[in-house]
Amino acid sequence: MEDGGNGGDKGGGGGATTIDVALKKGPWTTTEDAILIDYVTKHGEGNWNAVQRNIGLARCGKSCRLRWANHFRPNLKKGAFSSEEEKLIIDFHAQFGNKWARMAALLPGRTDNEIKNYWNTRVKPRQRQGLPLYSDDPNRPTTTTATTTPAAAAVTHLGSNFMHNVQTTNKFEFIQQSYLPSSPQHHSPLASPLQYSALTLSSPLSSYATSSSPLSFTFQRPAPLLYNPLSFKRYRSTPNFNLDDGFEFPNHLNSSSSFSHLFQSPTSLDDLERNELSFEFSPSNVQSKMQFFSNQMEPLEVKYDAEYNDPSFLTMNNNRFVGDFLFETQALDSSPQILKKRNYLGLNEGNNDVFDSYQNIDGSPLSSLDWSSTPGLRPKEEANDLNKSLNNDLSTLLNVMPSTMHDQQDWQQNCATEVSNKVQSSYVIIDDNFGLDMKSKTSLFPFISVATNHNDNRGSYPCDNLSTQC
């Protein structure tokens, strides 16, 4: 956030190596802005000191980063905070304190500096004077209730459409991967958030990584909350695994699905070969491509890429879901940093605390206490800290989702047992942001039918009705 230089880019040793040029301070000129934008557009974010080194912009790296982050970063939302944002800020502050960056991560398009300034200039004075914190609701209590956490409020706020699509018929399993872009992610600050270009990502860390973008379906929200999209995975369960064994997503969609128009040309999996197969569909306005990746030892992975050139596509009611996912992909595309860590949270079979274990990169279970044994995966403190809060968030999410189900408590308890009995691990991977990937094992989405392979810990399991089967 607001960092910046003092000529030597001091601060924690963050030193500029080239100090020959007197670095400028103070307000940025339009010329400087143009230079910065041009540089970042061409070279991507990061390595901020190189801006000064390479193109002679007389600003230290910190100042460049700050200027970019607060003014030119893609998807920045300018203007006054909405009342909903205000409420979220107040709620977040009640939970996090002065953790402006964390709040910013939960308020898409807003910077920590913005939030901090807002707090210090609007909320704090009201607080000091004993006035209600919520500008539009003088009667609203100034503390959050025990039953509605800020995270829950956010989930509720952001996920209404998502919840609308959730039905009670399927269990689900979360997974998220972090992908390292194979090349610097370039993103024009001038690009519309709705201009999506296909990604080429690779994940050298992932044993089941492929060379294509992980794709994603995500839930409704006004702007990307997650850097990494959701993806559906189908794991090869046995050496005899057969593609024909009933993996039907996403070809098997009912007519009410918002995806249905995307998958109008049924393509039999018989037609697919074992390695990196793909077929394409071209619904109106969207170029999409679905890929299956598989080999004998690795999980089959389904990728769905799409690009579109008509922003109105996203606003069509029946495309909201796809719109979300495209938006999410855009968020991935514009991710300001390469995700360097892969922190896994998985279901802890045995109790109700479902998110406190970890998985190694290679898929082997890893105790949450074992960070030190996996140097490559050791999370920074922040990530751990975030994990904690995300534990809450995810728990909240889980609390919300089953609320549409028949019996939430039973669902939680029985599904924990179910997981324990049948599944080695299911994961939510936490990075600086978090996301949920969904194995095909289960589906939150009633319009996605997943036939299953059997007798395998990593395979798919039918659970047609939670309330009766779980």
Place this chain on the structure above:
DNA sequence: AAACCCGTCAACCGCGTACCA
């Protein structure tokens, strides 16, 4: 009209942490 006050916001400062050689 000038001086002053105050709110807002961009930018700076100092520090901490991650990463790497």
Place this chain on the structure above:
DNA sequence: ATGGTACGCGGTTGACGGGTT
């Protein structure tokens, strides 16, 4: 293990504009 570099965070400052005196 250590030191250097890069980056990010929270606190703070100062410029600026609008309103008031």
